Amino acid sequence: MSHYPKSGTWQTCRACGRHVHQSQWGQWRQCPYCQHWQRLTARQRLTQLVDPASFQPLPMPEQAHDALAFPGYQEKLTTASHQSGADEAIIIGTAKIAKRPCVLAVMDSHFMMGTLNTVVSRRLQRACAVAQRRRLPLIVVTASGGARMQEGLYALFGMNLILAAVARLAAAAVPLITVLTDPTMGGVSASFAFKGDVIVAEAGAKIGFAGPRVIQQTMPAQLPADFQSAEQLWRHGMVDAVVARPDLRAYLQTVLASYAMGGNADAID
Template identity: 70%
Template sequence: MSHYPTAGRWTTCSTCGRHVHASQWGQWRQCPYCHTWQRLTAAQRLAQLVDADSFKPLPMPERPQNQLDFPGYSEKLTRATQSSGLTEAVVIGTATLDSWPAVMVVMDSHFMMGTLNTAVARRIIQALKVGEQRHLPVIIVTSSGGARMQEGLYALVGMNLILAAVARLAAVPVPLITVLTDPTMGGVSASFAFKGDVVLAETGATIGFAGPRVIQQTQPHPLPADFQSAANLYAAGAVDAVIDRPQLRARLVTILASYGYREGVQHG
């Protein structure tokens, strides 16, 4: 028997640098040494939030072609698909949380840092349209580095198109709940991330627009160490609550129950 450890069982914590065995991360994927929450895949997030076997994917547009012929972009898309098992950086579908129905939009930072492009925008818009038509609350879990630079203006236009879909949802009215996880940055934070009727943030999430290095170059005063943290945004009144990962599902269930929506009918 080899004395070498089984491949793929150990990972390095991105915060403290300690080697963590797969069994040590636990159900909630938290470092046992520094207690940092590991970034989740869309599948892991759904498994933690929705009722077992309740998630039903919605039809998802295929990923776009390299419309701008950006060098290396097509190859990056292929590598991202191979490494993540996804065709784009968001998963959409319907599900129940403790029997309360909702449309789920879950971004995945493991696919090109969850960046927003034309395909991601189309999927989010499609999910918002389903919520609008079926009178179902929409839950968007953000995890994104912002707009995807390889698609240039096409990616930026997606921000406004999503905001228009959010406005149509609000006019029904149907509630939108956004859950900001690590990271929520750039064009995502600047557009729909804070447009929820309820805006939650996961403990430890970094949330902002530009990175601290870029911001520091624009003004002479030192930046607070935690100015883009979920806790700091809560203190400033930018989010409604900061929730530890193990309590997030229960909080979402409470919110859905308070609205009282069922398929096509509002009971609250």
């Protein structure tokens, strides 16, 4: 009889390196030794943010298109789907937070580091279009390492398409609330992440464009210890608030109440 623990019982904290039992992470997925916040899947994020059974996914039949025939890309997609249980790096749908309707787009860093590709771009554009048509606030939760290199220029072009959809949303006076979580980097931070009418950063999140090692090698410069942290961005006026994970739902509830648009979450597209 084996005395080894079941697979997945223990995880190593990315911050302090301690081994943490699955029962120790708690409801909010926080390391009991260093208080580092574990990265959430999109489904875990939805469970924490929205009213029970209120999330209704929007139909999204598209799958990633390997236009460049990038070597090994299809295998990576299959592996990512198997490991994460998701079909892509984002989930979109309608939901309610404290009975207030909204459209939600939640990125998932567990699927190829939440990278932006053609499918993610199309889903974000659809979320914008649904929010505009139904007159509902759009909440985008970012968790991404940037654009997906396997799709090259197609992934980068998606940044402009999303920005155009966000511009149409703004012209229609429909609010966009962006929630920046760990990590929000590269083309995501350089495009729509900072386009929100309200920009919220989750406490402890790493947010930036290029990584600190690349910046130090390029400049060169001595970077502060809290470089690219949510807290540093708040001190420099880049985000409206830094909110701890347990308080994030209540904060979004307050933001939605301030808009009180009264749109229709149950309309059929």
